[in-house]
Amino acid sequence: MNTQFLQTPIDYLKGVGPNRADLLKKELGIHTFQDLINLFPNRYLDRTHYYKIGDLQRNSSEIQIVGKITHIKTVEQKRNKRLVATFVDDTGKMELVWFRGHKWIRENLKLNTPYVIFGKVNWFNGVYSMPHPEMELLAQHEKSLRSAMQPIYPSTEKLSSSGITNRVINTLMQTLFRELKNNITESLSEPLLKSLKLMPKSEAFFNVHFPQGQEKLTRAQYRLKFEELFFIQIQLLQKRQLHKTKIKGYPFEKVGPYFNTFFSSHLPFPLTGAQKRVIKEIRNDLGSNAQMNRLLQGDVGSGKTIVAFMSMLIALDNDFQACLMAPTEILSVQHYNNLSEWCNLLNIRVDLLTGSTKASRRKEIHESLENGDLQILIGTHALLEDKVKFRNLGLAIIDEQHRFGVAQRSKLWHKNIHPPHVFVMTATPIPRTLAMSVYGDLDISVIDEMPPGRKDIKTVHRFDANRLKVFRFLKDEIAKGRQVYIVYPLIQESQAMDYKDLMDGYASIEREFPKPEYQISIVHGQMKAADKDYEMERFVKGETQIMVATTVIEVGVNVPNASVMIIESAERFGLSQLHQLRGRVGRGAEQSYCILMTSHKLSADARTRLETMVRTNDGFEISEVDLKLRGPGDMMGTQQSGVLNLRIADIIKDSEILKIARGYATQVIKEDPQLSLPQNTPIRNTYQQLAKYKNIWNYIS
Numbered sequence: 002m003n004t005q006f007l008q009t010p011i012d013y014l015k016g017v018g019p020n021r022a023d024l025l026k027k028e029l030g031i032h033t034f035q036d037l038i039n040l041f042p043n044r045y046l047d048r049t050h051y052y053k054i055g056d057l058q059r060n061s062s063e064i065q066i067v068g069k070i071t072h073i074k075t076v077e078q079k080r081n082k083r084l085v086a087t088f089v090d091d092t093g094k095m096e097l098v099w100f101r102g103h104k105w106i107r108e109n110l111k112l113n114t115p116y117v118i119f120g121k122v123n124w125f126n127g128v129y130s131m132p133h134p135e136m137e138l139l140a141q142h143e144k145s146l147r148s149a150m151q152p153i154y155p156s157t158e159k160l161s162s163s164g165i166t167n168r169v170i171n172t173l174m175q176t177l178f179r180e181l182k183n184n185i186t187e188s189l190s191e192p193l194l195k196s197l198k199l200m201p202k203s204e205a206f207f208n209v210h211f212p213q214g215q216e217k218l219t220r221a222q223y224r225l226k227f228e229e230l231f232f233i234q235i236q237l238l239q240k241r242q243l244h245k246t247k248i249k250g251y252p253f254e255k256v257g258p259y260f261n262t263f264f265s266s267h268l269p270f271p272l273t274g275a276q277k278r279v280i281k282e283i284r285n286d287l288g289s290n291a292q293m294n295r296l297l298q299g300d301v302g303s304g305k306t307i308v309a310f311m312s313m314l315i316a317l318d319n320d321f322q323a324c325l326m327a328p329t330e331i332l333s334v335q336h337y338n339n340l341s342e343w344c345n346l347l348n349i350r351v352d353l354l355t356g357s358t359k360a361s362r363r364k365e366i367h368e369s370l371e372n373g374d375l376q377i378l379i380g381t382h383a384l385l386e387d388k389v390k391f392r393n394l395g396l397a398i399i400d401e402q403h404r405f406g407v408a409q410r411s412k413l414w415h416k417n418i419h420p421p422h423v424f425v426m427t428a429t430p431i432p433r434t435l436a437m438s439v440y441g442d443l444d445i446s447v448i449d450e451m452p453p454g455r456k457d458i459k460t461v462h463r464f465d466a467n468r469l470k471v472f473r474f475l476k477d478e479i480a481k482g483r484q485v486y487i488v489y490p491l492i493q494e495s496q497a498m499d500y501k502d503l504m505d506g507y508a509s510i511e512r513e514f515p516k517p518e519y520q521i522s523i524v525h526g527q528m529k530a531a532d533k534d535y536e537m538e539r540f541v542k543g544e545t546q547i548m549v550a551t552t553v554i555e556v557g558v559n560v561p562n563a564s565v566m567i568i569e570s571a572e573r574f575g576l577s578q579l580h581q582l583r584g585r586v587g588r589g590a591e592q593s594y595c596i597l598m599t600s601h602k603l604s605a606d607a608r609t610r611l612e613t614m615v616r617t618n619d620g621f622e623i624s625e626v627d628l629k630l631r632g633p634g635d636m637m638g639t640q641q642s643g644v645l646n647l648r649i650a651d652i653i654k655d656s657e658i659l660k661i662a663r664g665y666a667t668q669v670i671k672e673d674p675q676l677s678l679p680q681n682t683p684i685r686n687t688y689q690q691l692a693k694y695k696n697i698w699n700y701i702s
């Protein structure tokens with residue numbers, strides 16, 4: 002009944018005429034009563050404390066005082082008129098001053114009647130004064146719902162210039178709450194309210210709009226933030242569950258000879274604990290009836306490749322094909338080289354398909370895929386072409402998640418009767434808070450342990466002026482037999498200039514590191530794929546000591562002998578990119594270095610990024626800083642930022658509440674997947690309401 006009432010159009014609220022309704026809709030998106038109670042204040046002015054005039058300080062901020070006006074006069078000075086009232090309490094006197102609206106004030110102010118005044122106090126000519134105070138009769142003040150913590154609502158220029166001030170919103174809110182009679186249907190279950198000691202919903206809404214003191218306000222905000230995050234989690238978990246029950250996958254029932262032989266005879270190194278754990282998680286998923294939809298996170302160098310390979314072996318053991326898709330040609334080639342070595346040991350037929358695969362080879366690949374001869378296909382976007390048809394694709398692995406859009410990802414799905422199992426590997430650690438909210442419907446595995454024997458990469462920040470010293474250091478490292486990356490930014494918008502920078506840099510490096518003592522490779526986006534591969538190959542084989550490149554090498558390239566990463570114009574890179582690039586070194590046993598070169602002109606954010614890189618190698622820590630600098634919307638790209646349109650909670654500041662909400666939501670759904678227990682009725686009703694009116698998750702497709 003109540004929910005229906007809340008769906009009443011805002012036009013029907015007392016005090017809202019057609020004009021105001023129009024403005025509220027256009028400016029604040031308030032269409033219904035519900036929308037109005039969901040208009041949460043941005044901040045509060047503390048009006049819990051009453052000052053005495055005798056205690057005023059010269060630098061008091063906004064304060065309130067109870068007292069009486071004893072006298073009003075007009076003061077004329079040059080061309081200006083002002084209205085001055087003498088205001089007293091039992092400790093002293095001060096002045097209230099108006100520069101406008103004299104007539105109205107003179108007619109309406111009552112002498113010798115207690116008022117509560119609120120505003121900023123000035124010290125002028127030996128007297129305290131308050132210009133244009135907010136005033137309310139004490140008797141009225143005590144009666145009104147308006148409370149000690151004064152809420153300040155979001156507003157727009159248009160609203161305030163049309164007279165819909167904060168005070169008007171507050172009054173509308175009072176009207177609404179009087180009509181509601183403080184009776185808002187509870188949406189959380191009794192056990193949940195009890196175990197978290199949450200304020201009931203009605204009380205929470207009341208206190209957010211009319212706080213009865215700081216403590217109650219804090220509890221009210223907590224309750225509403227929890228609720229918002231909790232229902233998002235319920236929705237995500239329900240979606241995941243629906244996915245699990247509705248979307249059947251191929252159950253990979255057995256772990257057979259491919260997997261077992263590799264595991265017992267060909268493991269190139271002992272797996273880390275984290276790798277073992279993740280392989281187990283994947284194995285469990287693949288064995289179930291549901292289609293796997295998993296995100297595998299692991300910092301650069303944490304060893305995701307072998308996890309991918311061993312998962313593919315499970316697919317092959319069950320007579321399915323597998324594919325691995327990477328965002329760049331170079332990376333695909335490297336995956337192919339790595340994996341085919343292991344495949345050869347097991348007599349597995351594997352091939353590579355990229356944009357530069359010759360037409361005749363392409364045809365062979367298409368055929369052997371369709372007749373099932375080919376067991377593993379590795380490649381780029383080329384895998385998504387319509388002509389590429391698997392006989393029975395059981396597992397699709399995607400390296401580096403956010404280079405592919407969701408639409409592209411799902412293209413792989415349409416190649417089969419059932420969708421293949423999918424897992425997405427990303428080296429960009431996603432802050433836990435985002436992982437829980439944006440990817441809350443995916444299963445997430447994390448490789449949070451580095452292979453043994455890795456030394457932390459030493460990172461330093463150097464200014465361009467010190468370049469010669471840096472070059473000397475490079476020569477020393479090269480003399481020890483190491484290899485070096487020098488990376489230049491390549492930003493889409495300024496391609497031509499960046500390209501020039503790269504070429505200028507290359508020329509100066511050639512001068513500084515002359516042939517034949519030094520050999521230099523160069524790789525950039527404007528080269529033909531075959532030339533890139535050739536240069537890359539030379540570097541991988543150790544024929545060149547220096548690799549000058551744009552960010553094409555960002556993802557995945559593995560040259561364990563490379564020990565120095567120099568990043569030119571490092572201030573122009575984002576944190577996650579810097580971290581990715583740094584991950585190219587430190588893959589061997591040697592001490593590795595990352596040198597961030599910049600000019601002297603640095604923005605505050607750039608400074609923070611550089612300091613963060615110098616301070617830590619921990620990808621998760623870096624991603625948290627990144628999230629704070631860039632904000633969640635920016636980090637996820639616009640397509641997903643809708644998820645983060647929260648009304649009261651803040652994904653960054655309230656990450657603790659998010660964790661708790663996630664925990665409880667998981668527990669509730671686990672115990673009662675259909676939300677059919679009587680105690681969960683409020684949750685189910687709210688969930689259905691929200692789905693119906695698409696209040697907070699219009700982002701769910």
Ligand code: ADP
Nearest residue numbers: 270271272273300301302303304305306307452
């Ligand atoms: P990423 O997670 O960045 O894709 P890779 O799979 O390329 O990492 O692994 C990085 C390097 O670490 C490779 O040279 C790989 O052979 C090696 N490696 C992976 N796992 C282990 C391990 N458990 N012990 C030792 N070396 C490992």
Ligand code: MG
Nearest residue numbers: 305306400557
């Ligand atoms: Mg990798």
